[in-house]
Amino acid sequence: xxxxxxxxxxxxxxxxxxxxxxxxxxxxxxxxxxxxxxxxxxxxxxxxxxxxxxxxxxxxxxxxxxxxxxxxxxxxxxxxxxxxxxxxxxxxxxxxxxxxxxxxxxxxxxxxxxxxxxxxxxxxxxxxxxxxxxxxxxxxxxxxxxxxxxxxxxxxxxxxxxxxxxxxxxxxxxxxxxxxxxx
Numbered sequence: 137x138x139x140x141x142x143x144x145x146x147x148x149x150x151x152x153x154x155x156x157x158x159x160x161x162x163x164x165x166x167x168x169x170x171x172x173x174x175x176x177x178x179x180x181x182x183x184x185x186x187x188x189x190x191x192x193x194x195x196x197x198x199x200x201x202x203x204x205x206x207x208x209x210x211x212x213x214x215x216x217x218x219x220x221x222x223x224x225x226x227x228x229x230x231x232x233x234x235x236x237x238x239x240x241x242x243x244x245x246x247x248x249x250x251x252x253x254x255x256x257x258x259x260x261x262x263x264x265x266x267x268x269x270x271x272x273x274x275x276x277x278x279x280x281x282x283x284x285x286x287x288x289x290x291x292x293x294x295x296x297x298x299x300x301x302x303x304x305x306x307x308x309x310x311x312x313x314x315x316x317x318x319x
Contacts, residue, residue: 219294219311225272227253230306239284239311241291252309257285264296271298271307281314 144152213220219236221229228251237244240255256264260282267280277299284291298309 218313219309221252221307221309221311223252223298223307223309225305225307227251227268236311239292239294239313255284255286255291257283257290259283267296267298268307271300272305275300284311 214233216233216235219239220233221236222231224230228249229247230249232240232244232247234244237247240247253261253264253268263280264282267278267282271278277297279295279297281293281295283293292313292315294311295314296309296311298307300307
Protein backbone atom coordinates (compact mmCIF):
# COMPACT_ATOMS: atom_id res chain seq x y z
CA UNK A 137 0.00 0.00 0.00
CA UNK A 138 1.20 3.44 -0.74
CA UNK A 139 1.02 6.49 1.48
CA UNK A 140 -2.17 7.81 -0.10
CA UNK A 141 -4.01 4.52 0.36
CA UNK A 142 -3.09 4.45 4.09
CA UNK A 143 -4.79 7.80 4.70
CA UNK A 144 -7.99 6.80 2.92
CA UNK A 145 -10.81 5.07 4.68
CA UNK A 146 -12.03 1.65 3.66
CA UNK A 147 -15.07 3.21 2.00
CA UNK A 148 -12.89 5.51 -0.05
CA UNK A 149 -10.65 2.66 -1.09
CA UNK A 150 -13.67 0.63 -2.07
CA UNK A 151 -14.98 3.58 -4.06
CA UNK A 152 -11.66 3.98 -5.94
CA UNK A 153 -11.57 0.28 -6.83
CA UNK A 154 -15.16 0.44 -8.04
CA UNK A 155 -14.37 3.46 -10.22
CA UNK A 156 -11.34 1.66 -11.70
CA UNK A 157 -13.45 -1.39 -12.49
CA UNK A 158 -16.11 0.84 -14.02
CA UNK A 159 -13.47 2.51 -16.20
CA UNK A 160 -12.29 -0.91 -17.40
CA UNK A 161 -15.86 -1.99 -18.17
CA UNK A 162 -16.51 1.29 -20.00
CA UNK A 163 -13.36 0.85 -22.09
CA UNK A 164 -14.53 -2.62 -23.02
CA UNK A 165 -18.08 -1.38 -23.67
CA UNK A 166 -16.77 1.62 -25.66
CA UNK A 167 -14.66 -0.74 -27.70
CA UNK A 168 -17.70 -2.93 -28.37
CA UNK A 169 -19.84 0.12 -29.26
CA UNK A 170 -17.06 1.41 -31.50
CA UNK A 171 -16.78 -1.96 -33.25
CA UNK A 172 -20.56 -2.06 -33.63
CA UNK A 173 -20.61 1.46 -35.10
CA UNK A 174 -17.79 0.59 -37.48
CA UNK A 175 -19.64 -2.54 -38.63
CA UNK A 176 -22.84 -0.53 -39.18
CA UNK A 177 -20.94 2.15 -41.07
CA UNK A 178 -19.13 -0.44 -43.19
CA UNK A 179 -22.45 -2.11 -43.98
CA UNK A 180 -24.00 1.23 -45.02
CA UNK A 181 -21.00 2.03 -47.22
CA UNK A 182 -21.15 -1.38 -48.89
CA UNK A 183 -24.89 -1.02 -49.55
CA UNK A 184 -24.33 2.48 -50.94
CA UNK A 185 -21.53 1.20 -53.18
CA UNK A 186 -23.81 -1.49 -54.60
CA UNK A 187 -26.56 1.10 -55.15
CA UNK A 188 -24.07 3.29 -57.05
CA UNK A 189 -22.93 0.33 -59.15
CA UNK A 190 -26.57 -0.45 -59.99
CA UNK A 191 -27.24 3.19 -60.92
CA UNK A 192 -24.09 3.22 -63.04
CA UNK A 193 -25.30 0.13 -64.90
CA UNK A 194 -28.69 1.78 -65.49
CA UNK A 195 -26.92 4.88 -66.84
CA UNK A 196 -24.82 2.72 -69.16
CA UNK A 197 -27.94 1.01 -70.47
CA UNK A 198 -29.70 4.36 -70.95
CA UNK A 199 -26.63 5.67 -72.79
CA UNK A 200 -26.56 2.58 -75.04
CA UNK A 201 -30.27 3.05 -75.78
CA UNK A 202 -29.73 6.73 -76.59
CA UNK A 203 -26.79 5.92 -78.88
CA UNK A 204 -28.85 3.29 -80.70
CA UNK A 205 -31.71 5.76 -81.17
CA UNK A 206 -29.28 8.43 -82.36
CA UNK A 207 -27.83 6.07 -84.98
CA UNK A 208 -31.31 5.06 -86.10
CA UNK A 209 -32.62 8.60 -86.46
CA UNK A 210 -29.40 9.82 -88.03
CA UNK A 211 -29.84 7.17 -90.70
CA UNK A 212 -33.51 8.07 -91.16
CA UNK A 213 -32.82 11.80 -91.40
CA UNK A 214 -29.42 12.20 -92.99
CA UNK A 215 -29.66 9.43 -95.58
CA UNK A 216 -33.37 9.63 -96.44
CA UNK A 217 -34.17 9.57 -100.17
CA UNK A 218 -35.92 12.95 -99.85
CA UNK A 219 -34.63 16.32 -98.79
CA UNK A 220 -35.34 17.45 -95.26
CA UNK A 221 -34.94 21.07 -94.22
CA UNK A 222 -35.56 23.03 -91.05
CA UNK A 223 -36.25 26.68 -91.83
CA UNK A 224 -36.78 29.62 -89.54
CA UNK A 225 -39.58 32.12 -90.12
CA UNK A 226 -37.57 34.18 -92.62
CA UNK A 227 -36.64 31.09 -94.67
CA UNK A 228 -33.06 30.62 -93.45
CA UNK A 229 -31.89 27.02 -93.43
CA UNK A 230 -31.23 25.90 -89.84
CA UNK A 231 -30.58 22.28 -90.73
CA UNK A 232 -30.79 19.94 -93.71
CA UNK A 233 -29.95 16.41 -94.65
CA UNK A 234 -27.55 15.17 -97.34
CA UNK A 235 -30.27 14.70 -99.95
CA UNK A 236 -31.47 18.26 -99.40
CA UNK A 237 -27.95 19.56 -99.88
CA UNK A 238 -27.63 17.51 -103.06
CA UNK A 239 -30.91 18.97 -104.37
CA UNK A 240 -29.58 22.48 -103.81
CA UNK A 241 -26.29 21.60 -105.46
CA UNK A 242 -23.90 22.38 -102.61
CA UNK A 243 -22.30 20.96 -99.48
CA UNK A 244 -24.44 20.63 -96.40
CA UNK A 245 -22.28 22.76 -94.10
CA UNK A 246 -22.12 25.64 -96.60
CA UNK A 247 -25.92 25.75 -96.96
CA UNK A 248 -26.68 26.21 -93.24
CA UNK A 249 -27.84 29.80 -92.61
CA UNK A 250 -28.46 30.34 -96.35
CA UNK A 251 -31.95 31.45 -97.25
CA UNK A 252 -33.96 28.67 -98.88
CA UNK A 253 -35.90 31.26 -100.90
CA UNK A 254 -32.73 31.97 -102.89
CA UNK A 255 -32.92 28.44 -104.30
CA UNK A 256 -36.46 28.84 -105.69
CA UNK A 257 -36.48 29.61 -109.40
CA UNK A 258 -37.97 32.94 -110.47
CA UNK A 259 -41.00 31.25 -112.05
CA UNK A 260 -41.88 29.46 -108.79
CA UNK A 261 -41.24 32.22 -106.27
CA UNK A 262 -44.87 33.37 -106.04
CA UNK A 263 -46.03 29.80 -105.42
CA UNK A 264 -43.37 29.29 -102.75
CA UNK A 265 -44.08 32.61 -100.97
CA UNK A 266 -47.79 31.78 -100.84
CA UNK A 267 -47.02 28.28 -99.52
CA UNK A 268 -44.56 29.58 -96.90
CA UNK A 269 -46.95 32.28 -95.71
CA UNK A 270 -49.77 29.72 -95.33
CA UNK A 271 -47.54 27.31 -93.41
CA UNK A 272 -46.85 29.99 -90.82
CA UNK A 273 -50.30 31.53 -90.71
CA UNK A 274 -52.61 28.51 -90.44
CA UNK A 275 -50.26 26.17 -88.54
CA UNK A 276 -51.23 23.18 -90.63
CA UNK A 277 -49.41 21.04 -93.17
CA UNK A 278 -49.26 22.66 -96.61
CA UNK A 279 -47.81 21.50 -99.90
CA UNK A 280 -46.81 22.86 -103.29
CA UNK A 281 -44.71 22.13 -106.35
CA UNK A 282 -41.84 24.44 -107.24
CA UNK A 283 -38.78 24.50 -109.44
CA UNK A 284 -35.49 24.73 -107.56
CA UNK A 285 -32.89 26.87 -109.23
CA UNK A 286 -30.74 29.95 -108.90
CA UNK A 287 -28.92 32.36 -111.21
CA UNK A 288 -31.09 31.24 -114.16
CA UNK A 289 -29.97 27.66 -113.57
CA UNK A 290 -32.78 25.12 -113.03
CA UNK A 291 -31.98 22.31 -110.62
CA UNK A 292 -35.08 20.14 -110.31
CA UNK A 293 -38.85 20.21 -109.87
CA UNK A 294 -39.80 19.32 -106.27
CA UNK A 295 -42.91 18.57 -104.30
CA UNK A 296 -42.70 20.36 -100.94
CA UNK A 297 -44.58 19.65 -97.75
CA UNK A 298 -44.13 21.83 -94.71
CA UNK A 299 -45.44 22.30 -91.20
CA UNK A 300 -44.46 24.62 -88.37
CA UNK A 301 -43.33 23.15 -85.06
CA UNK A 302 -44.81 24.27 -81.74
CA UNK A 303 -42.73 26.52 -79.53
CA UNK A 304 -39.67 26.99 -81.73
CA UNK A 305 -41.78 28.09 -84.71
CA UNK A 306 -39.49 26.32 -87.18
CA UNK A 307 -40.77 25.05 -90.51
CA UNK A 308 -40.09 21.37 -91.11
CA UNK A 309 -39.90 20.96 -94.85
CA UNK A 310 -39.64 17.82 -96.96
CA UNK A 311 -38.72 17.95 -100.64
CA UNK A 312 -39.20 15.16 -103.16
CA UNK A 313 -37.63 15.41 -106.60
CA UNK A 314 -40.50 14.90 -109.06
CA UNK A 315 -38.59 15.88 -112.19
CA UNK A 316 -38.87 12.33 -113.53
CA UNK A 317 -42.65 12.35 -113.12
CA UNK A 318 -43.14 15.66 -114.94
CA UNK A 319 -41.65 14.51 -118.25
